Every structure is written in structure tokens, then in C-alpha cells.
Amino acid sequence: MRVWKFGDDIDTDAIIPGRFLTIYDEKELAKHAFEGTRDDFSKLAKDGDVIVAGRNFGCGSSREHAPLALKGAGVRYIVAQSFARIFFRNSINVGLLPLVCPDTGAIRDGSFIVVMEREGKIVVDGKEYRIEPVPEFMYNIVEAAGLVGYAKQLKEVLVCTKSRR
């Protein structure tokens, strides 16, 4: 699977520009992903490709169109040094797994990547990188294909339940 490498502070306006926000279909959104900032992405991204980035990926707007556009392009994982909060939640909610890897700096665009999230690692051109463990509840949501599937399984919500992370 191919690595699409990005830098720090990739914002949601770059992932999907404001003028496409009347679109809600992920395949249609994918046609405009990174339009104007990385035009080869929407043309060449294939199912299973992985985005690898620096710090603060997905900063800015709460638009869920951003993770949807990436999902529509075939991306299943985003590996970054850190994520912006709303984007992180939105990704999980639409069934896209954000993975934190402290040293993505040396990973080059176009590399071959295998993500082994259960084993806590990614392998890029034969070299292993550690990723931070994924909390179980995140798997539960992603495996239910997002929060919608998860919410459907819920009979009721126990308000004020608390669990320490």
C-alpha cells in the first residue's frame, strides 16, 4: 500500500475546500480531496493507501466531509505524529482509524506501507515503526463501521457513566 506523505498542520480546508461542503457522498467528496494543494491525490489514490503526516493533522473546521473525503478515496488509516481533536473523533466516527506514530519524519512519499495496528506497528519499506496502542473502544466503533453502527447496537445511553482512561 502506498504512503501519501504530508507535513505538519494539514488543515481541513486543505483536505476538502469549503466550496465542496454541499456534497455529503464520500466518493464525490474524494474527487476533490486536497484540491489545489495536492492534486495528484484524488487522481492516483487507491483502496488501502495510507496517509502519513507530521503534527496536528486535520486542524481547523469540524467538517466531517474531511475524513469522509479520505475514506471515499480508499484510505483506511492515517498515521501522524499527532491529530487535531475534532478530526480525530470524526475519523473514528466514520470508520477511519487515526494512528499516532511519534517518528513519521523519515517516512517518504510513495513508500510501501503495511499497517499492523493490533501489533502496535507499521512497516514501511521493510522498516518497523512503533505506533501508540489503540484504545479498545475505538476499535469497537471502527469495527462497527463507525459511530452509527455502534449507536444502533446501543439500547440506551447511560448518562454520567464514567471510566478513567
Added chain:
Amino acid sequence: MGATIVEKIFSGRCGGTISAGDVVMAPVDGAMIHDITGPLAIQKFYEMGGDRVFDPRRIIMLFDHQVPADSIEAAKNHVYMRKFAAEQDIHNYDVCEGVCHQVVMENGHAAPGEIIVGADSHTCMYGAAGAFATGIGSTDMGFVLKFGALYFRVPESIKAEVTGKFQPRVGAKDLILSIAADIGADGATYKAIEFCGDTIRNLAMPGRMTCCNMAIEMGAKAGIVAPDAITWEYLKSRRQMKPIALASDPDASYSERRSYDVRRLEPQVATPHNVDQGVPVGKVAGTPVNQVFIGSCTNGRFEDFAEAAEVLGDRKFSDKVRVIVIPSSRDEYLKILRAGLIEKFVTAGALVEAPSCGPCMGGSFGLLAPGEVSLSTSNRNFRGRQGSTEAFVYLCSPATAAASAVAGEITDPREV
């Protein structure tokens, strides 16, 4: 160990002692949706098996990003949302009331101690009313519409203590741009920023809103100001509620403490293409601008236009600059209209639009061509935020915007 104001809000709403780091399913006191993120939230509500929303009185709907409808697709989204509002008995402010965050504040939909969510990242603005308010995505919002609750990881807080008196023509926007430059675009990720100190205590509600609005630009989950006499005075006519005591304990635990002295703070400009790239105006003075936008949820209130008008004086805007003035709500529009400011701006050469997000939406109107430069009182200067990805957006205060619009280039408002 004492508690922060944010921990107290969660403890108050959930019962027991809730501390930073806890993950709670907390009740939601108010939920806001608008024309961009609302349709998807409604779709998700139905996909989750939703039938009736948890409480129609706690849901706020309005249209502000594409108003009046700027495309057939936008018009269809509006129709879809109006239908939902009618079926669910939700009050819909529709296209005429203004930018979501201003409308929420003006109508008393956010109050001290409440937990409010909005399907928009600048929802953190309601921290100015002493609420814990945060932006969420559409799927989370679908969940809220159905269940009236949401999972939160209770954030640690950064204490931002601000002291001193501003110089003339320097204010809240310059302060928050300088704080963003200091903390950085991700320096407050997953945290709340608590603004305090004598400068904040003396700051009127519009300035507090400007500061809390931009907490997200540092990655924060919320910005908050402890409620005081200024907060309760603002809420008096908007919300039936007896004042409550709500403030962080002196021995509360903060992840970080930062101090800011504004006495020597100069007007700030955030340079392209990140909000944390703020510099004193002198460093970019002389940069020619093609468009100046005065408005947005950050700086579209009466006080902002009064500040711009004071700097403008009896002069005209440069004929090299397109000046776009957009009040953030109908109430603010009426205030500036009655004060004669609309006439003043139009006479000086500005284009005055009806309340909306305007160019900050980056897809409706007021867009930039490749190579063009915009100076804007809004909150984001990301590449492509106001149109072409080859354009340049600078952020500043209303005073700096007005001075620059007169000169045709970025100008220190203290020098005009």
C-alpha cells in the same frame, strides 16, 4: 486538590467528582447545527435509528454559511433542514438571523455551568458565557440529537493569565493572535484554555467572545472565562437564570500556566498560512492588500465596527481595495445601522452584506483569485480558506483592518 472550572462543570452536570482525564457520558444542555454540518447530522440521526430528537427545546438550528442559498445544492440542504425542524418542532432561526455563534450568545442559549455542543469548530466561543462549549462533527451530533448526551474526555486546562491595560487601538484580537503565536497551532490540543487576570475581568463580552472563539486555533477543546458581573449583566435580558458561583479553585491543577502582559502589546497580524504565525503589524506593514473583510463570528459585533469606524474617521477606503463589511447577526446589523455606521462604511466605499459567514466560508462569495491578498478580521488564514489556494490571507483586528483598508496596504492603526 481543588478543581478547575471545567472539572466543576462536568461534576455539576454528571454528579460526583469528575476530574481531567475522566471519560464521561455527559448530558448535553444545548446542541447547535447549521447549514453545512446539519444535513449530515440529521442523516446520521436517522441512520442511528433516530425517530424523535431528545429534546427539541435544546436544539438550535440556523443557516449562516451559505445564505441566502448560493447554489441549488445549498437551497436543497436548507429545505431538508427546514423540514426536519418542522417535523421535530425545533426552533429554526433560518437564513435571517446571522452567524450561528453570535445568535446562540445573543439569545441566551449558553449560560454558566452548561455543556453545549455545536457542529462547528468555533462553538468554543460560548465559553465567554461561562459554559463548557465545544465543536463536534456531524456523526457525534447525530448521536447527540438522538440521545442528548455524548462521550467527553474531560480536558486538562491551561491557565492563561492576562494582565495590564491595552494601548489605544490594541485589543482582544491582538491579544488572542499573540497567545496563538505563543501556544502554537496544536499547543492546546485536547485541553481547555481558561482566560483570567485583570485584563479579562475588565474585558467586555465581545472581547471575551473573540478570545474564546479562537481557542480552537490552538487545538483547544474549549476556551472559557469564569462568569462575573459582566457575564450576568449580559445574560440578564437573555436568559432567566439566577447567578451562580462558578470559578476554578485557587489550588486547582493546571497542565500549564502562561502569563501575558498587554501593556506593551502591539497590533498583531497572523501571516499566511497559519493562525499561529502572528507578528507585530510593523513586520508586515506595507504589504498591499486586495480585499479587506470586517466581520465573522470572531469580530462581527457592534464594538468591532465602532472600532473600525473610529479608525476610518471621515476618510475613504482605498480604491485599490474591496472592503467587505458583514455584521455577524441581525441584532448587530441593526445596532450599527442605527448608529449610522452602515452609511459611513458605504460612503467610504465598502460593500455591506447581510449577516453570514461571508468570505470566511471560502465557497460562498467574496472569494480570492490566485495571487490576491486578503486582510481579514476572521479566525483562519489557512491556504485556500477564502478561495484560491494560491491566495494569501492575513488576520488582524478591526482597527488594523480599517487602517489598512484606507491605506491600501497593511498599516499600523496607531499611525493613522
